[in-house]
Amino acid sequence: MKTVFIDVDTQIDFLYPAGALAVPGGDAIVENLGALTRFAASKRLQVLSTADAHVEDDPEFRTWKPHCIFGTAGQLKAAATSLAKPVTLTTAEGALDWIADDVGAPGQIIIEKQQLDCFTNPNLRFLLDLLQADRYVVYGVVSELCVQFAAFGLLQTGARVELVTDAIRGLSDRAEDEMVEKFIAHGGVLTTTAQIVGG
Ligand SMILES: [Zn+2]
16 A cells, blocks of 8 residues: 655744744644654655745735745744655646656655645646555644645545544644544544554
8 A cells, every 4th residue: 555644834834833823732743743754754655745835925915924935944844844855846837847756756745835725736636646645644734724625635536545633733623623524524534643653
C-alpha cells in the first residue's frame, strides 16, 4: 500500500502564539507533528506540505489578517514539520515539470497556495494523479478550514484518507467536531499519532 502524508499549513504564523494568525493551542500539537514527520522520513515516505504563500496586498487579507507573506519568518514551516531539501510546487502553469524528478521520491514537496483550499493550486491534482497513492494521512491546521478542504479533496480521489485527530487544531472544539463528523460521514477514517507511528 502506497502511503503519502499530507501536512496542512503547519507554518509559524498559524502554529505558534506569536504568529500573525495563530490557531489557539496550535503549539500543543507540535510534538505530534514532529513525531509524524520523523516517522515519514524514517519510512522514506513522501510528504506533501501545503503552505500559504501570500504577497503583501493579497486579496485574501480582506477576509483574514495578513499572514504567511512570502519572505517573512511567519511564512516558514515549523522546524517540527520541515525535512531537508524540500522542493516547491508553485501555482504556476508547468511547475510540476520543474520537480518531476522528485515526484514519488522520499522527501517533502511544498504545495504553495494563495487560498484556503490546497486544490486551488492547479498542479496538485496532476501531482496526485502521478503519485497514485492508496492512502493519505492528513494532519495540520486549521481543522475546519484548510484541513477540511484538503481531506475532502483527497476523499474524492477514492483513496483511503486518515485524519490524525491529535495532530490537528481548529479555531473551536465545536467547529472541529463538526468537521470530523462530516469527514467520517463521507468515508474518512480517524487515527492518532501513536497508531500511525506505532503501526
Ligand atoms: Zn492565507
